[in-house]
Structure formats: structure tokens, C-alpha cells
Amino acid sequence: MEYIYASLLLYKAGKEISEENVKKVLEAAGVAVDEVRVKSLVAAIKNIDIAKVLEQAIAAPVAAAPVQA
Amino acid sequence: MEYIYASLLLYKAGKEISEENVKKVLEAAGVAVDEVRVKSLVAAIKNIDIAKVLEQAIAAPVAAAPVQA
Amino acid sequence: MEYIYASLLLYKAGKEISEENVKKVLEAAGVAVDEVRVKSLVAAIKNIDIAKVLEQAIAAPVAAAPVQA
Amino acid sequence: MEYIYASLLLYKAGKEISEENVKKVLEAAGVAVDEVRVKSLVAAIKNIDIAKVLEQAIAAPVAAAPVQA
Amino acid sequence: MEYIYASLLLYKAGKEISEENVKKVLEAAGVAVDEVRVKSLVAAIKNIDIAKVLEQAIAAPVAAAPVQA
Amino acid sequence: MEYIYASLLLYKAGKEISEENVKKVLEAAGVAVDEVRVKSLVAAIKNIDIAKVLEQAIAAPVAAAPVQA
Amino acid sequence: MAVTGREIPRWKAEIVEELVELLRRHRVFALIDTTGIPANHIQMLRKKLHGKAVLKAVKPRLLGIALEKAGINPELFKEHLTGQVVAVFTDMNPFELAMLMDKYVTKTYFKPGEKTDKEIVIPEGNTGIPPGPMLSVFGRLKIQTKVQGNVIYVAKDTVVAKPGDVVSSDLASLLQKLGLALKEIRLRPKLAYDGVVIPGDKLVLNLEEYSGMLTTAHLDALKIAVELALPEPGVLQLVLAKAQRQALSLAIEAGFITPETAEAVLLAAVAKANALAAEVAKHAPELGLEVK
Structure with a gap:
């Protein structure tokens, strides 16, 4: 999850979620960075509406009871 | 939330959530650090069992879909 | 469910969920394609607001099991 | 999520979730394949008991509506 | 939480959440006011849309997850 | 809700929720105080275990569906 | 005046x-x-x-x-x-x-002609009343009885009045005899x-209403506190939980698979597929989609 945390940190700080930035943050936290993973994460995140995803994440926990399907 | 993600990142990286470390991460993300907030965050987080909180956060009920086909 | 997965793959890739495309994907996965089923699948999906269905499906992390935080 | 759907399609079709197969399916769907992502996906998925996950997905609740916050 | 209660009191009363007002309320309640905290609280609150935040569901810890899957 | 927030503020500050104190807080917030409301509030709150209510507040919202509060 | x-x-x-x-x-x-x-x-x-x-x-x-x-x-x-x-x-x-x-x-006896404010039940069991004129009172009130050892027994719990009913003189005297002071003053x-x-x-x-308002107010305050990431342990827990949920959501949406996210990501994908399947099944039952 470190990579995700780093991305969200950048997002919340209003910075671009670029490979370079993610790497910088990870390194500052002492994480040994895997270039490949950074690349694929940054690529994947480019296509996502983060604001919307985050909003939904909160809305969720209220799942109703086991409606048994 | 930047401060929170910075803390989580450190936590996951197995680093201490110290004022110094949090600042380092935030600065790497280009965030102008507010010393007071860092101080109070670090102090408050000391009292939390992060592992447990994270586990519970996810082990939540989940909204799947009306699978009832 | 193969047909559904194939459709979602196309949807997420931003491709049209056409008979031809679905067939191509299924065949690439080594599935023996049933023309009739593809036809009715494609027809059915035309009447569905996929974005909405997906959104409702899962507002959130579905980690029932403690996904090891 | 395209990569995930491709993997699930293969799984359901009874095929191995190998780099090669995932790539084939993605390409059939017209997705420009990122080798790195495929690699990390396939590696990660090897450690997962997909059958169990599928079971969970169904056992899991099915929460009612989108709980709108 | 005293600072938050004081702010919401002002908010609900239709008054401005200013440093001065927050201090006045806190002092009336016999709270020893920390100027720095008031400052940062008021500044932070300016950046959020209170009405919208109140509308959202709370991201609760989901302690009592009925769903076990 | 101003009256309720005034009470919570006093509670958190460790002060007695008396008519006099509630009035003082409300007036500091610039609220035109309704004596009868203060009286009824104070009487009602005397019969309520606030600590318990607050504790349950957070446990509850999750399971219980309509988190609208 | x-x-x-x-x-x-x-x-x-x-x-x-x-x-x-x-x-x-x-x-x-x-x-x-x-x-x-x-x-x-x-x-x-x-x-x-x-x-x-x-x-x-x-x-x-x-x-x-x-x-x-x-x-x-x-x-x-x-x-x-x-x-x-x-x-x-x-x-x-x-x-x-x-x-x-x-x-x-204070508990007291219902008087004849009074309206009850609740259901009145004559309980099953030994009444301590010897058979005699009282038997007909039980009879008129449609209470099943039996006599054992020279005492009247009520056969089973019997409702003799509903809220709003007027208490008859038979019922009033029976309640007196049974020592049932049911009227609450x-x-x-x-x-x-x-x-x-x-x-x-x-x-x-209405104390419940006040409790409800306290709960609402507190929850609202928590929402603000969480939004501000107020550095208090109680609040930070919620903030961390929120951050974690958001992180996982992002991982899912990005299809970002790591050992710790893999299961969640797959689960999400399957749930979505199930949802779509359920929807498709409505439109094309002939596909025989079975989502269970």
C-alpha cells in the first residue's frame, strides 16, 4: 500500500501523481522503490477519477445487513 | 489528509512516525510543513494502535451488488 | 460468466461491446464461442447503464477478509 | 481493472493466468499492453486462491442500495 | 473536540466561525483557550464546506460489521 | 442544535450543564437565549448519561443503515 | 378576579x-x-x-x-x-x-365505570377464592376456571379489558378480590x-429525542473533526480508517495488485461482474446466467 499512500499524499497535496514525485515521496519514507511498480501504478491512476473514488470509499461502510442473495 | 498519508506511509515502511520523518516525507511531496500540526499529529498518533485500526477499516461490510439474479 | 468478464474487459478498455469484439476476446482466452449467446449478451448489455451498475456494485473496498493491512 | 478482468476470464475459461495468456486476451480487446503491469499482476495473482475469492464475493453481502451519504 | 463543538455552535447559530467568536464561546464555557489551535482550526475550517461534510456518512471504524464472509 | 452544542461543549470542558452556564455559552455565541428552552434542555440532560450516548454514537452509525444524522 | x-x-x-x-x-x-x-x-x-x-x-x-x-x-x-x-x-x-x-x-384499583389505559389480564392459577357467587362473576367475564381443593383456579391468562374499555362492576370487584391494583396514578x-x-x-x-440530538450533534462534530484530521486520538482513528478505505478503493480502481491488495481487488472485480451479470440476466434470461 505504500505506493498508494504516496499517490494519495500527492493527490491531497495538489501535486501531480507522476513517477518522479511518487518515487521522491517513497524514498523520503525510506522505501526501496520498485520502478516497475511505480510505472504501472502511475499509468493506472491516470485513468481514474480519484475524487470520485475517494468519495465512494467513505460512503461505503454503511453496508446494510447481509441481504443474502 | 496529507499528514495522515505521510504517517501511514511511514508506518507501512516500518519507520517511526516521528516529527522528523513526517516532515521529510511531506517535504518530498512538496508540502509546506506546519510544524505545529506535525507535532500534534505525532503526539496523537502515538496513542493509536494503527495495525488494528487499519484492519478494522477494511474488514468492513461491503457493499456488493444485488446479486440476486 | 466468461461472457460477462469479456464484456467488462471491453468496457474498461473503452471499446465497444460488439458481437465481434466479445468473440475476439473470448477466443483469445480459448473459450469456444456460442454465437447465439454472444448475440443475446450484446443485445442485453445495450440496454444497461453499465457505469451505474458498476458503481452500485461496489462502493467500496470489498475486503471481507482482513486484507492484511 | 482490464488486467483483472482478463485474468478472471482466463480463470473461468480454465486457462492458466500466465503473462502470455493475459497479454493475448488484452490485445484481443484492443488494449495496449503494459508488460510491467502484466508481470506484476501475474506474479501477485499466483499467491491468491481465486476460487476462494469468488466464493467470498458471493457469500458476501450484497448490500442494498448505494447508501448515499 | 471542544473547538469543534464551539465552531458548530457558531455555525448552527448562523454566526461566523472567526477566531474571535470561537475564543469567546470557549471562554464562556470555561475552556482555557490555546490561541494557536484556534488559529489553525479557524483556518482549516475555512477550507471545508461544512454543509457538505455534514451530509456525508461518517467514515466510521465499522466495528460492528455484521457481514462476515 | 445550538443548545445541544453548548451542552456538549460544557460537558467536554468538564463544567456543569447548568442553566447559567448554558446561557453564558449561548450568549457568547451571540444567540438570543430562550429561557424556557434552556430550562428544558438542562432538565432533560440531567436525566441522560452523556458519556454513554457519545460512546454509542460512533459505534452505532455503521450498522444502522441510514447514516444521515 | x-x-x-x-x-x-x-x-x-x-x-x-x-x-x-x-x-x-x-x-x-x-x-x-x-x-x-x-x-x-x-x-x-x-x-x-x-x-x-x-x-x-x-x-x-x-x-x-x-x-x-x-x-x-x-x-x-x-x-x-x-x-x-x-x-x-x-x-x-x-x-x-x-x-x-x-x-x-401509586397503584390503585380500577373503579366501575372507569376507562382503562391498558390491557388487563387475569393471570392463570390459584385465585384463593372459594367457589360460590364469584364463579358466576368469572363466568360473566368469560374467564375459564376450574375448582380444585375448594379453590377457584383460572385456567389460563385471560385478557378481560383492552385499553379504552370501561371497567364493569364485575371486573372491578374481581380485581379487588384478586388484589390486582393495576391502575397507575x-x-x-x-x-x-x-x-x-x-x-x-x-x-x-422526551429524553430519547434529546439523546438523539446529542448523538447527531456529536456525529456531526466528528465528521468535521475527521475532515480536518483533528489530531486527537479518538478522531485520528477514524481518520486513519478513512484514509485506509480510500487507499484501498484507489488500489481497487487502479487494479493495483500487491499481495495485500490482491484479494480486495479481485473481490471487487468479481462483485462488479456479478452485478453486471445480475443485470444482464434480467434482460437476457436465455443466457442462463447464474450468479447464485
Whole structure:
């Protein structure tokens, strides 16, 4: 999850979620960075509406009871 | 939330959530650090069992879909 | 469910969920394609607001099991 | 999520979730394949008991509506 | 939480959440006011849309997850 | 809700929720105080275990569906 | 209430003086209508409230005079200054007074002709009543009985009245015989005066409503606190949980698979596929999609 945390940190700080930035943050936290993973994460995140995803994440926990399907 | 993600990142990286470390991460993300907030965050987080909180956060009920086909 | 997965793959890739495309994907996965089923699948999906269905499906992390935080 | 759907399609079709197969399916769907992502996906998925996950997905609740916050 | 209660009191009363007002309320309640905290609280609150935040569901810890899957 | 927030503020500050104190807080917030409301509030709150209510507040919202509060 | 100009007998004047004194010494007074209320209930209340309030049975007309003398406009209470009235003088918060009075209950027997406010059940078992004329009372009330060892037994729990029913003389006498004092007497002020008149129906508060408001207020405060990531441990827990959920959501949406996210990501994908399948099944049942 470190990579995700780093991305969200950048997002919340209003910075671009670029490979370079993610790497910088990870390194500052002492994480040994895997270039490949950074690349694929940054690529994947480019296509996502983060604001919307985050909003939904909160809305969720209220799942109703086991409606048994 | 930047401060929170910075803390989580450190936590996951197995680093201490110290004022110094949090600042380092935030600065790497280009965030102008507010010393007071860092101080109070670090102090408050000391009292939390992060592992447990994270586990519970996810082990939540989940909204799947009306699978009832 | 193969047909559904194939459709979602196309949807997420931003491709049209056409008979031809679905067939191509299924065949690439080594599935023996049933023309009739593809036809009715494609027809059915035309009447569905996929974005909405997906959104409702899962507002959130579905980690029932403690996904090891 | 395209990569995930491709993997699930293969799984359901009874095929191995190998780099090669995932790539084939993605390409059939017209997705420009990122080798790195495929690699990390396939590696990660090897450690997962997909059958169990599928079971969970169904056992899991099915929460009612989108709980709108 | 005293600072938050004081702010919401002002908010609900239709008054401005200013440093001065927050201090006045806190002092009336016999709270020893920390100027720095008031400052940062008021500044932070300016950046959020209170009405919208109140509308959202709370991201609760989901302690009592009925769903076990 | 101003009256309720005034009470919570006093509670958190460790002060007695008396008519006099509630009035003082409300007036500091610039609220035109309704004596009868203060009286009824104070009487009602005397019969309520606030600590318990607050504790349950957070446990509850999750399971219980309509988190609208 | 034009009282002046008329001679008041001395004993009445003394009572009025006493009432005026009570009014002056207390911040609050309340009026209770004691029509039909047994004297022992008033006695009990007087005892329970001793030291907190003074209860005084008064003639409404004399209270009116006293009010005027104490500088309180009796017109405010005009419609309540009738019948059998007990005045309560106190420094308590009037709402507290009312809620306290509400807690003290006397049990008594229903009288013939009274309406019940609840269901009345005659319990199964030994009544201790020997057979005789009472058997026909049981009969008229349609209560099944049997006689054993010269005592009447009720065969099973029997409902003999529903809320709102009028108590018959048969039922009243049976309840007496069985020692079932089921009528609950509790007094509420008709009104209280604390600078302003507070009508009786406003005096007993809905505590659940207040608890609900406290809960709402606290939750709202928590929402703000979480949004601000207020550095207090109780709040930070929620903030961390929120951050974690958001992180996982992003991982899912990005299809970002790591050992710790893999399961969640797959689960999400499957759930979505299931949802779509369910929807497709509605439109194309011939596909025989089975999502279970």
C-alpha cells in the first residue's frame, strides 16, 4: 500500500501523481522503490477519477445487513 | 489528509512516525510543513494502535451488488 | 460468466461491446464461442447503464477478509 | 481493472493466468499492453486462491442500495 | 473536540466561525483557550464546506460489521 | 442544535450543564437565549448519561443503515 | 378576579398571606389538578418532594387573590384556577419537577365505570377464592376456571379489558378480590410558572429525542473533526480508517495488485461482474446466467 499512500499524499497535496514525485515521496519514507511498480501504478491512476473514488470509499461502510442473495 | 498519508506511509515502511520523518516525507511531496500540526499529529498518533485500526477499516461490510439474479 | 468478464474487459478498455469484439476476446482466452449467446449478451448489455451498475456494485473496498493491512 | 478482468476470464475459461495468456486476451480487446503491469499482476495473482475469492464475493453481502451519504 | 463543538455552535447559530467568536464561546464555557489551535482550526475550517461534510456518512471504524464472509 | 452544542461543549470542558452556564455559552455565541428552552434542555440532560450516548454514537452509525444524522 | 372591595374573612386572609409568602419565597409554582386522585398519592408526593417543594391544597379563588398580591397576573392561569387544585411551590427547574413527579406512581384499583389505559389480564392459577357467587362473576367475564381443593383456579391468562374499555362492576370487584391494583396514578402539573407559563404537555420531556440530538450533534462534530484530521486520538482513528478505505478503493480502481491488495481487488472485480451479470440476466434470461 505504500505506493498508494504516496499517490494519495500527492493527490491531497495538489501535486501531480507522476513517477518522479511518487518515487521522491517513497524514498523520503525510506522505501526501496520498485520502478516497475511505480510505472504501472502511475499509468493506472491516470485513468481514474480519484475524487470520485475517494468519495465512494467513505460512503461505503454503511453496508446494510447481509441481504443474502 | 496529507499528514495522515505521510504517517501511514511511514508506518507501512516500518519507520517511526516521528516529527522528523513526517516532515521529510511531506517535504518530498512538496508540502509546506506546519510544524505545529506535525507535532500534534505525532503526539496523537502515538496513542493509536494503527495495525488494528487499519484492519478494522477494511474488514468492513461491503457493499456488493444485488446479486440476486 | 466468461461472457460477462469479456464484456467488462471491453468496457474498461473503452471499446465497444460488439458481437465481434466479445468473440475476439473470448477466443483469445480459448473459450469456444456460442454465437447465439454472444448475440443475446450484446443485445442485453445495450440496454444497461453499465457505469451505474458498476458503481452500485461496489462502493467500496470489498475486503471481507482482513486484507492484511 | 482490464488486467483483472482478463485474468478472471482466463480463470473461468480454465486457462492458466500466465503473462502470455493475459497479454493475448488484452490485445484481443484492443488494449495496449503494459508488460510491467502484466508481470506484476501475474506474479501477485499466483499467491491468491481465486476460487476462494469468488466464493467470498458471493457469500458476501450484497448490500442494498448505494447508501448515499 | 471542544473547538469543534464551539465552531458548530457558531455555525448552527448562523454566526461566523472567526477566531474571535470561537475564543469567546470557549471562554464562556470555561475552556482555557490555546490561541494557536484556534488559529489553525479557524483556518482549516475555512477550507471545508461544512454543509457538505455534514451530509456525508461518517467514515466510521465499522466495528460492528455484521457481514462476515 | 445550538443548545445541544453548548451542552456538549460544557460537558467536554468538564463544567456543569447548568442553566447559567448554558446561557453564558449561548450568549457568547451571540444567540438570543430562550429561557424556557434552556430550562428544558438542562432538565432533560440531567436525566441522560452523556458519556454513554457519545460512546454509542460512533459505534452505532455503521450498522444502522441510514447514516444521515 | 376583582376581589378588592370585599371583606375577606380573617381565616381566609391568613391563608392568602401564607400563599403570598410561598409565592415570594419560591421561583416556581405549578398547579396540579387532583380531581379523582387519592389522597395517599398526594401524601406520598408531599413526602418525596419534601425539602424540594411545598405542596398546598388551595381554593382556586384564594390562590387567585394571592397571585395578584404577589404581583403575578392571575389572568394567566384563569382557566386552570378551578376544581380541586394543589399548588406546588419550588425552586426546582419546572421540567425537573415534572419529570420527578412523573416517576412517582401509586397503584390503585380500577373503579366501575372507569376507562382503562391498558390491557388487563387475569393471570392463570390459584385465585384463593372459594367457589360460590364469584364463579358466576368469572363466568360473566368469560374467564375459564376450574375448582380444585375448594379453590377457584383460572385456567389460563385471560385478557378481560383492552385499553379504552370501561371497567364493569364485575371486573372491578374481581380485581379487588384478586388484589390486582393495576391502575397507575401519576401526577403531572397542569402548568408551571417560572416567569412564564409553561403548559403541562410541554413539561414532560422526551429524553430519547434529546439523546438523539446529542448523538447527531456529536456525529456531526466528528465528521468535521475527521475532515480536518483533528489530531486527537479518538478522531485520528477514524481518520486513519478513512484514509485506509480510500487507499484501498484507489488500489481497487487502479487494479493495483500487491499481495495485500490482491484479494480486495479481485473481490471487487468479481462483485462488479456479478452485478453486471445480475443485470444482464434480467434482460437476457436465455443466457442462463447464474450468479447464485
